[in-house]
Amino acid sequence: MLPLHPHCHCRYIGHYSKVHKIVVKNPQLSTMQKFSLNEQRQIVGSYAKLQEFHNGEDITKLFNRVRPDYPVGFCHDVFGYNGGMKKFSDKTITHQEKKSITAWTDDSSSIKHFMWGISDDKVSKEHSETLFGLFNKYSSNVKTGKILYRGMAVPNNLFEFMGYDKLVKGSDYTPDNKAISSFSSSKKVAYDFAFDGEHKQKVIIKIKSHNEDMLDITSVSSAAKEEETILTKNIWYNIVHIRKSEYGGVKWMLIVLKKK
Numbered sequence: 001m002l003p004l005h006p007h008c009h010c011r012y013i014g015h016y017s018k019v020h021k022i023v024v025k026n027p028q029l030s031t032m033q034k035f036s037l038n039e040q041r042q043i044v045g046s047y048a049k050l051q052e053f054h055n056g057e058d059i060t061k062l063f064n065r066v067r068p069d070y071p072v073g074f075c076h077d078v079f080g081y082n083g084g085m086k087k088f089s090d091k092t093i094t095h096q097e098k099k100s101i102t103a104w105t106d107d108s109s110s111i112k113h114f115m116w117g118i119s120d121d122k123v124s125k126e127h128s129e130t131l132f133g134l135f136n137k138y139s140s141n142v143k144t145g146k147i148l149y150r151g152m153a154v155p156n157n158l159f160e161f162m163g164y165d166k167l168v169k170g171s172d173y174t175p176d177n178k179a180i181s182s183f184s185s186s187k188k189v190a191y192d193f194a195f196d197g198e199h200k201q202k203v204i205i206k207i208k209s210h211n212e213d214m215l216d217i218t219s220v221s222s223a224a225k226e227e228e229t230i231l232t233k234n235i236w237y238n239i240v241h242i243r244k245s246e247y248g249g250v251k252w253m254l255i256v257l258k259k260k
Helices: 027-032 037-044 047-054 059-066 075-079 095-106 109-115 122-137 156-161 187-196
Strands: 147-154 181-184 201-208 214-216 228-231 237-247 250-259
Touching: 027 047, 037 047, 037 059, 047 059, 095 122, 109 122, 147 156, 147 187, 181 187, 187 201
Parallel strands: 201 250
Antiparallel strands: 147 181, 147 201, 181 228, 214 228, 237 250
């Protein structure tokens, strides 16, 4: 420890007996309950915001809404990954995080539109920020080497715009450089997604999972049967195999990727 006095060699050392770890299910609520109702109102700014808090809103978001010029946040959100991060699971995520995951699994289109910059919807913005924050807040729960699939029915103009027709073995490829991508450990689910789409260009992407940049959301998904794993944006791979075929006027493309 540092000296207590200038030009002095004295030191102080903390002595601890056995530490009893206390697990609090909801530390924010537990802390707030130590204050009177009026004190709780003063902390969050109004009774309306206090009601939001008791309905499950994260208190840091309430603080930041009241004082946007002086935002607060958790250390793991500010500094990113660290060895003490909790593993992602249905027991570690917050109410808001589960809400955003549900919104994603119910209909990811509007959230992706915000991520792509073609929408300024406020609800999609909140879900987008929450979902991207998951990758900084939690360590991955995905086992390395697991085979994952992604199936898409791609419109003609987007097929050409994305350059799918020009991809070859050895090319670099990212599932999405701006938005989160969804994969499934079920080959059937991926092929069903591609087959059910109205567009006649079908793309199947196959990768091996890696224990970073990925989260398995099956346990908290509203569509658990999809066995969904999400991948954060702008993760690059190398195409190690590509196969193209056409049947009944429908073009199929299989792309096998290996992380760079």
